[in-house]
Amino acid sequence: MYYIDESGIPRTGFALYTAVGVPVTGAPHILRAWQELRDEWFKNHGIPIDYELHASDFLAGRGRPGGRNPLKIERYRMAQQALDLIGTRPGIQIVTVYTREPSHWGVAKRRAYDRLLRGLDRRLTEAGETARLVVDGDGSEHLYSEVHEQVRPGRIPLTAVEVPAHTSAWLQMADLAAYSACQAIARQQSREFMWGWYARHLPKAAPPEQC
Numbered sequence: 001m002y003y004i005d006e007s008g009i010p011r012t013g014f015a016l017y018t019a020v021g022v023p024v025t026g027a028p029h030i031l032r033a034w035q036e037l038r039d040e041w042f043k044n045h046g047i048p049i050d051y052e053l054h055a056s057d058f059l060a061g062r063g064r065p066g067g068r069n070p071l072k073i074e075r076y077r078m079a080q081q082a083l084d085l086i087g088t089r090p091g092i093q094i095v096t097v098y099t100r101e102p103s104h105w106g107v108a109k110r111r112a113y114d115r116l117l118r119g120l121d122r123r124l125t126e127a128g129e130t131a132r133l134v135v136d137g138d139g140s141e142h143l144y145s146e147v148h149e150q151v152r153p154g155r156i157p158l159t160a161v162e163v164p165a166h167t168s169a170w171l172q173m174a175d176l177a178a179y180s181a182c183q184a185i186a187r188q189q190s191r192e193f194m195w196g197w198y199a200r201h202l203p204k205a206a207p208p209e210q211c
Contacts, residue, residue, distance in 0.1 A: 001021070001022045001024065001027070001131065001132055001133075001170070002019040002021045002093075002120060002131055002132070002133050002134070003019070003020045003022065003134050003135075003168070003170040003171050003173065003174040004017055004018065004019045004020075004116070004128060004134065004135045004136070004147075004160065004174060005017070005018060005135070005136045005165070005171060005174040005175045005177075005178045006018075006112075006132065006136070007056075007110065007175075007178040007179050007181065007182035008098070008105070008108070008109075008182060008186075009182075009186055009188075010105040012100070012102060012186075013026065013035045013100050013101045013102035013103065013104065013105050013106075013107075014098065014099075014100050014105075014108065014110050014182075014185075014186060015042065015099055015100075015101070015105055015108035015109040015111075015112045016049075016091055016096060016097070016098035016099075016112060016178060016181060016182050017096070017097055017098075017109075017112050017113050017116045017178070017183070018094065018095070018096045018174055018177045018178035018181050019093075019094070019095045019096075019116060019133075019174070020044060020086065020092060020093070020094055020174045020177055021092060021093030021094070021095070021120075021131070022091070022092060022170065022171065023091035023092075025091075026090065026092075027088070029089075029091050030092065031169060033085055033089065034085060034169050034173070035049070035086055035169075037081060037082065042066075045068070045070050045074060045078065046065070046066045046067075046068045046150065047065040047066055047068070047070070047078075048065060048066045048072075051065040051066065052165060052172060053079075053082065053168040053172045053175070053176065054165070054175060055079065055170070055175050055176045055178075055180075056179055057180035058075055058079065058189055059072075059075055059076065059079055059179075059191075061075065061192070065150055070185075070189075070211075073128060076193060079176060079197075080197065081179070082173070082176055082181060083197060083201035083202060084174060084201050086167055086173050086176070086201075087201050087202040087203060089097070089205060089206070092201055092204075093121075093123075093204075093207065094205035095113050095116065095119060095120065095205075095206055095208075095209075096177075096178070096181040096198075096205070096206070096208040096209065097113075097115045097116040097119060097208070097209045097210075097211055098112055098181070098208055098209070098210055098211070099111045099112045099115070099183075099210060099211045100148070101176065105170035107141060108142060108146060109140060110143055110146075111211060112211060113143060113144065113147050114147050114150070114151060114196055115209070115211040117147060117148065117151050117153055117156070118151055118153070119209065120153070120155075120156065121151070121154060121155050121156055122134075124153075124155035125144070125154065125155050125202075126158065129155065129199075130155050130156070130157065131156055132156070132158060132161070133156060133158075133159075133160035133161065134160065134161050134162075134163050134168070134170065134171065135160045135161070135162055135163070136162070136163070136164070136165040136168075136171045136174070136175065137162030137164070137201075138162060139162045141162060144159055144160040144162070145159045148160065177198075177202060177205075179194075180194060180197040180198040180201070180202070181198050181208050183195060183197070183198075184196070184197065184198035184199065184208065185208055
């Protein structure tokens with residue numbers, strides 16, 4: 001299973017997709033570790049276990065999870081804990097593809113997703129495996145089915161399924177990884193504290209690929 005989320009900076013035409021690959025046999029162990037981490041956050045910071053971890057909002061200090069407002073430094077440490085969990089679990093793959101098209105962010109998104117899909121299919125072919133895709137969405141985005149029809153990846157027989165991120169711990173992991181990749185590349189001054197997170201906390205991730 002690959003769980004996919006997007007990031008980027010629309011006004012600049014910078015678009016990015018990150019896929020977190022999860023081995024089916026190892027998924028229960030990874031999810032259990034994630035739930036233990038969320039239990040710890042609830043105990044130490046009062047953040048409800050079912051509170052959606054949306055990286056851009058959470059790290060900016062927006063939202064009051066459980067009625068509380070953790071300090072930004074606490075939010076940063078929690079996000080790094082989550083990245084460490086993703087980065088150290090055996091079998092997890094992380095693939096990021098990005099592009100820039102200043103004149104049209106939609107074109108950039110399509111190009112990045114196309115390259116991501118082709119790259120995943122190539123990896124799966126080399127490994128002799130097949131996969132299914134899950135993306136953050138409400139079912140209204142046509143890009144995924146359209147690109148899938150064009151690429152026709154042999155090792156990914158079905159188009160990506162759209163699932164709201166607030167219902168999926170896996171997509172929240174992908175969101176955090178994608179946002180970390182975004183800041184590693186874009187290097188926004190206001191997010192300087194994140195510039196090294198992708199490489200430091202996800203050491204087994206493939207370097208972001210530009211297309």
